Amino acid sequence: MKNLFVIVFIFLGTLAQAQLTSKEEVAPELVEKREAQKKEITKNYLALKNNLIISDSLAVVKNATALQQSLKDFRFKKLSLEQMNEATTKRKEIIDLVAQVAATKNINKQRKIVQLLSVKFWDLAPKFKAADAALYLQVCPMTSAMWLSDSKEIKNPYYPKNMLTCGEVKASL
Template identity: 80%
Template sequence: MKRILVIAFMSLSTLGHAQLKSKDEVTPDQVEKREAQKKEITKNYLALKNSLIISDSLAAVKNAEALKTSLKNFKFKKLRLEQMNEATAKRREIIDLATEVTATKNINKQRKIVQELSVKFWDLAPKFKAEDTALYLQVCPMTGAVWTSDSKEIKNPYYPKNMLTCGEVKASL
């Protein structure tokens, strides 16, 4: 009887270890899929920001919707519980702000919302940034408004008519 219990315990122990190990292993396909998700999130944010540069409120609505969708599909990995809760809460805030952008066609209201969205986006940018992408935090020194760009070149999305090139790079990833 003892022998059967020991064998059963060893089998369960080995099975549990195998399941744990296979769960922790990440396949190249999974890494590729995750990188594609990160690129999609960044691409959608940049498209939203760029639609403000050209003052296209309809494109801003479309790009905010795409950003919402890509964020909803993204799962955070390798975070402690408190970090996971914080990242998830910030993602929810970005989604809510993107929803506000889709609810108006007024470009000035959209710009105001994206100012707040951009601050939250930068906080999570290290988790969303694809490995082969450089991102820059840019700021308008006159207003303190920030945005994320994939170029060091300044194109101010909040004041494109009067201050298109007003700004500076404050940080990079």
């Protein structure tokens, strides 16, 4: 019985060491690829938001399609099963909203959908944000509409003609 205990102890110790080693030895090219995917997601969201500011609905459709694809290609890492399920569900909700944005050329409909999209995107932004990037959560106090930006400067994508500079930074990553 004592020998069995020793063998199990050695086996578990070896298994734990193997897991620790595999986590430590992540290939640099995989880290670079993951960071590139994160930058792509953020770039596509910001391009979509910036094209709402200039009211270019055709560019918004293009950006929404690109964002949809970059989100589909992204895989979450280092999450518990519960966290993975929650993140995957939220990503699917975001992808569905992005598909709705891509399906219409009506700029006002796009803006309405992106308001909801931005709320959901912010929830996952810590997982999508590249290590060397900053994101700011901005909110229009008149309407409570929120969006993300890579700059502290306020440019309201929902009301660019009447309230372009209406908003404030509420949080940052």
